[in-house]
């Protein structure tokens with residue numbers, strides 16, 4: 320089976336992409352597998368200036384998932400471009416994940432990254448629940464989302480712009496339509512769900528920030544429901560994520576309409592997971608008699624209710 324995925328302005332060898340914030344800058348995982356085998360690499364969220372992130376503790380394990388409040392710690396775009404990007408293999412498309420605190424700052428960052436030949440696409444993080452300014456507040460108001468999307472599209476120098484949606488909204492399809500209308504090339508979803516863990520002995524929250532973002536298998540049913548709904552609401556391609564750990568999970572997201580997937584928390588469970596998934600997804604698709612993604616993508620039987 321030819322596993323190639325053709326997206327606007329972006330071709331992937333296969334649909335497997337490590338999710339932003341869970342795969343470092345890619346290089347950290349080179350010892351666990353061949354980075355060139357991945358469909359693309361989505362790097363840790365980048366901001367114009369370096370960020371220290373939130374105070375510790377900022378990770379808490381929960382049944383079937385984890386809570387994090389990293390707060391977009393990163394080296395800043397300049398250090399990334401000078402010290403990380405040159406060492407990533409040229410064969411694999413690199414998706415830069417952007418975080419900023421205003422539409423103007425988003426545009427400036429998109430301009431810097433858009434000018435960089437090695438960056439294949441920009442993913443706009445308007446959905447991080449763990450930062451006080453920016454982040455999810457842009458992803459919860461359709462007008463703010465449109466302003467940010469327009470600003471990034473205008474500055475991206477023709478690079479595909481993926482808008483990453485938050486599940487922490489009443490109607491994610493309204494946000495998806497807003498991003499599409501503002502010129503997004505693609506959408507990705509879902510980011511983490513806001514959650515909390517507390518300790519009855521210390522009587523304190525387990526995260527220094529009180530709340531954090533829930534990811535991992537616990538969120539997969541929510542993610543599938545939202546990817547399914549968004550794929551029916553828009554005409555642009557959708558990259559699905561949320562709790563993907565197995566080849567079955569990947570095919571479930573493609574069945575509900577996703578063109579590709581991102582794999583996040585699974586890399587904390589097993590750092591070689593994204594690499595082994597590449598072969599497993601192909602083998603499972605062939606076992607199921609799938610000859611091309613177009614025969615299977617979005618082919619979920621509809622139910623009447």
Ligand SMILES: Cc1cc2nc3c(=O)[nH]c(=O)nc-3n(C[C@H](O)[C@H](O)[C@H](O)COP(=O)(O)O)c2cc1C
Pocket residue numbers: 338339340341363364365387389391416444447483509510511533534535536538560561562563581582583584585
């Ligand atoms: C530790 C951690 C850091 C993350 N950092 C980012 C980030 O910088 N930018 C972003 O858009 N999403 C970030 N995310 C969200 C993931 O990319 C993904 O949307 C989410 O974890 C759901 O997928 P999963 O259940 O496979 O982990 C982060 C998630 C985790 C667990």
